[in-house]
Amino acid sequence: MPGIGSTELVIVLTIALLLFGGKRLPELAKSVGTSIREIRSGLNDLADETAKPDPPEKL
Incomplete structure (x- = not known):
């Protein structure tokens, strides 16, 4: 399974920016x-x- 590439990272960040806003x-x-x-x-x-x-038990 390959890691996240730069294109996927840009897409995810763009969607997050649109959903939550810059503020x-x-x-x-x-x-x-x-x-x-x-x-x-x-x-x-x-x-x-x-x-x-565990500490030893006393008899």
């Missing part, structure tokens, strides 16, 4: 970036939590 597009990009950052942070926290060994 809301930067706000939308910022919120998407913030969401991706929060998801990555949550996944890293989950991976750190699962990587820790």
